[in-house]
Amino acid sequence: MRILVINPNTTASMTEKIGKAAQSAASPATEIVAVNPPDGPPSIEGYYDEVFSIPGMIAEIAKAPAVDAFVIACFDDTGLDAARCATEAPVIGIGEAAFHLATLIAGKFSVVTTLARSVPAIEHNLTRYGLASRCARVRASDVPVLDLELPGSQANRRISAEIARAIAEDKAEAVVLGCAGMADLAHALSIEHGIPVLDGVACAVRLAETVSALGLKTSKVGGYAVPLPKRYAGIYAPWSPRTR
Amino acid sequence: MRILVINPNTTASMTEKIGKAAQSAASPATEIVAVNPPDGPPSIEGYYDEVFSIPGMIAEIAKAPAVDAFVIACFDDTGLDAARCATEAPVIGIGEAAFHLATLIAGKFSVVTTLARSVPAIEHNLTRYGLASRCARVRASDVPVLDLELPGSQANRRISAEIARAIAEDKAEAVVLGCAGMADLAHALSIEHGIPVLDGVACAVRLAETVSALGLKTSKVGGYAVPLPKRYAGIYAPWSPRTR
Amino acid sequence: MRILVINPNTTASMTEKIGKAAQSAASPATEIVAVNPPDGPPSIEGYYDEVFSIPGMIAEIAKAPAVDAFVIACFDDTGLDAARCATEAPVIGIGEAAFHLATLIAGKFSVVTTLARSVPAIEHNLTRYGLASRCARVRASDVPVLDLELPGSQANRRISAEIARAIAEDKAEAVVLGCAGMADLAHALSIEHGIPVLDGVACAVRLAETVSALGLKTSKVGGYAVPLPKRYAGIYAPWSPRTR
C-alpha cells in the first residue's frame, strides 16, 4: 500500500520529520511518500495561512501517481473537504484521526495545540465532526509551530505543563497533541503523564490504511461529488475540473 | 461609505448583476464597488471550486483602497474567516447575513439553494454560526448557478416550487434564497408566497453598513488575529503576511 | 425613517438616556422616538419585573402612529415574541441585536450584565436564538440597573473588571454589555480593553433600520401570526385582538 502524506506547509524539514513519524507508525508493507507543496506558507497558524496552503495541497493530490490513500498532515485538517472532492481514494486529516481514535480509548479528551489563534479552527472542526461533546477543552501551549523544530526550545516543557493542567482541570482521560510537528513527543508524554497521548500523524496513517484496506472509497454522492466540469480562469486554469 | 462587494467567482456578468442588486439595496450615500478576481472558477458549486476562489478573493481585499466594509457575495461564505484575518474592516458573508436577519422576522426559516452538492456546506455553516436550530431545512432546487443567468431557463419556476414545499412541509415562516445569483428574485417570490423571502446580497450590504456605522471592527484577539509575519514561498509570496 | 424605541421600564431618565444613545447611533435621516409605558416597574431585574412591563410595552406599540420599526430597549428582550404578533413592522430586541452583530466580528463573545438574577433569562434567550454556542459566558457585574444612573457609582469600574476577566478566563474575542443603561460606556470600554464592546441599543437601532430598509416585515405565518380576534375581559379589554 502507498500513502501520500501531504504536509500543506512548505517547510521541508518538517515534512521530513512528519514522513519519518508516518513511516514508523505505518504497517511494514506500507510505503509512505511525504511531500509538501512548493508554494505557500512555511507554517500554518490560523485561517489566513490555511488559504494559501490548500491549492498547493490539491495539486499534490492531483499529480500523485498510483496512491491508495492520502493524509493531510496539518492539525487544522486544512482543505479536507476539497481534497475529498478531488479523489476517490480515502483522505484522512490528522486532526480528525486523533479525535476519532481518542474516543475509542477514553470517555473525554483534551487537545493541546500551539497558539491561541489556532484554537477556534480546531473547536470549529470538533463541532462539525460531531465530536465537540467528547472534547473537554482545546488548550494553547503558546508554542509557535516552527519552535517545535528548534533543538533548545522550551516547547516540550510547555506542552507537558499544559497536559498536566488538562488532567487536573478538565478531567481529561486522554490528550491529543494539536500539531503535526509534535509527532515525536507523544510516546514520552504518555509515559510521563500516565494517560494516552495521541499524535495525529500516526493515527491518520493507520486510519488511512484501514479505510483503504476495507475497500472503502470517498462517497461521490452529495458534498464530495466529483467537481462539475468547468474552465477556471487565470493561474488556476490547470485545476479546472474538466481537464482532470 | 464605500463597500467592496466581492463576487468570488470570475463571471463578470454575475458580478455586474450582484453589483446592481447591492447598489439598489444600499443606502443612498453608500458607494458599492463590485469586483471579482481574475483567477479562479466561473461559478462556485461545492467545496472544490471554493478553494480556487479564495486566494483571488483575498487579493481583492488586500488591494482595495479605502473601503469601509467588505461583502463576500457567495452564499457559501467562502473564505470568510481568512478574510476577517486580512483586514480590520468588517467582512460580511451573504449567507450569514440572510440567516441572521431571517431570525429577526421569523421563528424558523428554510433555505432554497442551487445544487444538492452545495447543501452540506450550507448546513455546516449553519451549525457553525449556531443557527442550525433556526433553520428547518436546506433544500436544493437543482438549478445550476449559471442557469440563473440564462433568460429562458426554468430556474424561477423550480425555485418557486421549492419554496412552496418549504412552507407546506417544513412549516417555514421565511425562506432564504441560497445563491448570490438569485438576488433579483426575492421580491417577487415574497409577494407570490406571502412570506418573507430574503436575498443575501441585500442583507449583507445593509449589515455591512450597520457594522461599519457602529464603529465596530473585526476583533483582533483570537481566531481573527493579524496573521503572523512570515515569508510565503512561490506564487503566494506576494501574500506573505510580513509584506502587508 | 421613524423608529420607536421602547424602554419597557418606567424610569424617564433612563428612557431619555437610551433615546440619546439611539439617536446618536442612528442614521442622520432616522427619527428616534423614545418612550416608556406609564405603568410598570422602574427597572427590570428578573422574570417578575418583566411580566408587569410587557402589557405597557405592547400598548406603546399599539398606539404608535406611523412607525417603520420598533426597538425593545431591555436587554432581556422582554415581550419580543408578543410584540412581533402585534405588528407587521420589524421589532428588534437590544439583546438579540448585540448577540447577532457580535458574531459578525468575533468568533466568541461574553456578556457582562447587571445582577446574577438576570443571568438565567439571558442564557435562555441565547439558547433560544441558537447563539448559545457563540457565547463563552454570561457574567454578572453585581451592578443594579439604576446605579447606572448615579453619577458617583462604582458601576463603570466593576463592569471594566468583569470585561478583563472575560478576556482572560473566557477567551472572549468581544464583549456585549448586558443592559440598556450601559449604552454610553461601550466606546470607552472598547478602547480600554482593545476588543469590540457592543451596546445593544446602538446595534438594535441600526438593525431596525436595516430590516426596514430591506422591506422585510415580520412573518405572519406561524408563531407571529396576527392574534385571533377575541374579546379580552376586564382591564385588558382595550387590547382585545378584534378591536385592532
Next chain:
Amino acid sequence: MRILVINPNTTASMTEKIGKAAQSAASPATEIVAVNPPDGPPSIEGYYDEVFSIPGMIAEIAKAPAVDAFVIACFDDTGLDAARCATEAPVIGIGEAAFHLATLIAGKFSVVTTLARSVPAIEHNLTRYGLASRCARVRASDVPVLDLELPGSQANRRISAEIARAIAEDKAEAVVLGCAGMADLAHALSIEHGIPVLDGVACAVRLAETVSALGLKTSKVGGYAVPLPKRYAGIYAPWSPRTR
C-alpha cells in the same frame, strides 16, 4: 394538601372542567381550588394572548391563602418563571409536567396541540427545559381551544387522527396532549391507540403533590430569587415587590 390550579384564561367553563380533571387526578386528601383571573383573554392561542394572561395569573398567586403548591393550567406554561419568583411554594406547568412524565415511560414522545400558531412556543419550551431531544415532533390538530368546549365539534376525531400520524410517522412511543382543554380525552385515546397518552393537568397536579410532599421549595438563589423591592407605577402598583 391544597393546590391552587390556575387557568390563566378567563373562560369559567374551562376552569370548571380543568378543576374537575384536577380533582379526579389528585390524591384523595388533596383539595383542588381552581381559579381563573377576571382580566385577560378567554383563551390563549399564541404569544400575544399570553402577555395579557400573566399579570392576572400572578395576582391569583399573590392573593392565594395557605396553599401548598400551584399548577399553571395552560399548556404553554405561561408565566411559569415569573410565578416561581412570586412564591416559595412549588409551581408546576402542565406542559412541563407532561413532558417530564412522558420521558419516564417512553423513549420518545410527540405532542398534539391545537393550532399551528402555538407550535413554536411549545418547541421553545421543550428546548429550554432540555427535553427537545426526547420529543419527536409537535403537531397541530387545527382545533381551536374553545372548540374543545363545544359538544358537537370534530375536535376529538381530529386529535385522534393526529395521534395516529404521530405513531406511524414519528415513531412516537407516547403522546402528550397539548392543551388543558383536552384533559378529559386522554384515557380514551390511550386505549384507542395502545400507547400512553398524557394529559398535562393530571400530570401537573400529581407532580405538585410530589414536590410539595418532598418538602422541596423553589430555589431562591439565582433566577427565581425574591423580586427586589421597588415601587411599580400606575395600574401595577399593587404588585410592587416591596409591598408583598
Next chain:
Amino acid sequence: MRILVINPNTTASMTEKIGKAAQSAASPATEIVAVNPPDGPPSIEGYYDEVFSIPGMIAEIAKAPAVDAFVIACFDDTGLDAARCATEAPVIGIGEAAFHLATLIAGKFSVVTTLARSVPAIEHNLTRYGLASRCARVRASDVPVLDLELPGSQANRRISAEIARAIAEDKAEAVVLGCAGMADLAHALSIEHGIPVLDGVACAVRLAETVSALGLKTSKVGGYAVPLPKRYAGIYAPWSPRTR
C-alpha cells in the same frame, strides 16, 4: 399502593437504610418493599460493577408479586432500560427522578456524587435524558459508597464542602446528591446551604407513586417492547423471555 425499591447492590445494611428513607418519603398509604439481589457487587462504583448487578435486579422485578411500580435505587439508573422492557409497571431510576424534579424548582443544578469514576456514567445519563443543559456540573466528593455507611467517616463534611463549591463556582441553584447512600443527608444539607438539596430515593418513590396513580404504564411500542420470545442458554435460561 405497593412499590418495590430495588437496591441493585448486595449490601443489606444499605438496602435497609434505603428502605427506611423510601418509606419515610412515601405517602402514608404506600407500602415500600426494599430488596437487593443475592448475587452481585456490594457497591456499584463504575461501569464494571453495573454489569453484575443488573441480572439480579431484573430477577427481583420478575419474581415480584403484585407491585404497582418499581424504583431502581442506584444513582447510575443501572439497567433502567432493560427493567422497562421487563414489566408494564412504571420503573423509575433515582438519578432521573432527582434530575427531573430539580428542574421544577431550579433553573440549573449540580450533582455531588461519590467517586470520580462514576462521573462519566452520570454525565452520559444526563445527556441521554436530555437534561445535560440543565446540569451545571457533576462533581465527585471522593467518598467511596460504603464509607457512607461508616459512623465516623468524613463523608458528610466532604459532601458539604463540595456543595459549597457548586454554589460558588457553578452558580448552582439546587444540588442533587449522587448516591442512594446519601438519602439521609439531604434535609440537613439543604438547611445548611440554603438551597434545595435533592435525594434521589425520596424523589423516585414519589414519582413512582405519581406515575402509577395516573394510570400510566411503560409504553410497549418501540424500545421498551416486550422482549421477543426466545430461549436463553445456560445459567440465564430462567430469564428466557418466552418463559415469563
Next chain:
Amino acid sequence: MRILVINPNTTASMTEKIGKAAQSAASPATEIVAVNPPDGPPSIEGYYDEVFSIPGMIAEIAKAPAVDAFVIACFDDTGLDAARCATEAPVIGIGEAAFHLATLIAGKFSVVTTLARSVPAIEHNLTRYGLASRCARVRASDVPVLDLELPGSQANRRISAEIARAIAEDKAEAVVLGCAGMADLAHALSIEHGIPVLDGVACAVRLAETVSALGLKTSKVGGYAVPLPKRYAGIYAPWSPRTR
C-alpha cells in the same frame, strides 16, 4: 497480532460467520479468534437481551489469553464501557467502528438495522458518541436477526429497499449496516447502490488493529479505571475485581 472477536449472543453459526468475516477483513498477519459466551440469549434484539449477554461477554475477556485487542460483535456495542474497565487492551464495538469510519468518507450516513425495537439503543449510542449530528436517520428493515442466517429469507431484498429509501429520503451519502449478521452483504449492496456501505465487523477488526498497532491502550483515568477491589456475592463471585 491476535484479536478476540466476541459475539455476545450464543448462536454458534453466527459466531462462525462473524469470525470468517473478521478474518477476511483483517491484515494477513492478524489472527482472529471468534468466540461466544455459553450463557445468554441466542440473539440480541433490544435492551432486555443485552443484559443477559454482558456477563458472559466479560467472562470471555477475562479468560482470554494473550490478546492484543477485543472486538464486540453486536451492533448495539453491548457492554462496551464495562469491557473497557475490564482490560487495558483496546476494545472496539462494531457499531462505533462503522459510525466513525463512515464519517471519514461521507458527510452524512444512515443506518439500516433489523427491528424497530433496536432503533432507540442505536440512536442513544450515536448521541453518546457525539455522532448523532452525522447520522441522517436510523432505519429498521423489519428483518429479525436470525433470519439473516436463513438461506431463503427475504432479508437481503428488504435491506436493499431500505438503503434505497435512505439515499432518496435522507440524502445519505453512505449507509451503515446495523447488525453483525449482515457482514457478508456490504460489498454487494455498495455496488448495487453506488455509495459506500459499511459493515461494522470489518471496520472494528481493522480499527482494533490500528489502535493496538499505535500502542494505544484504554485510559485508566476516569470512567474506565480498573474496578475497585471488592468481593461480589453469589454466582458472580468469580468476577470480583479483587480476584483478577
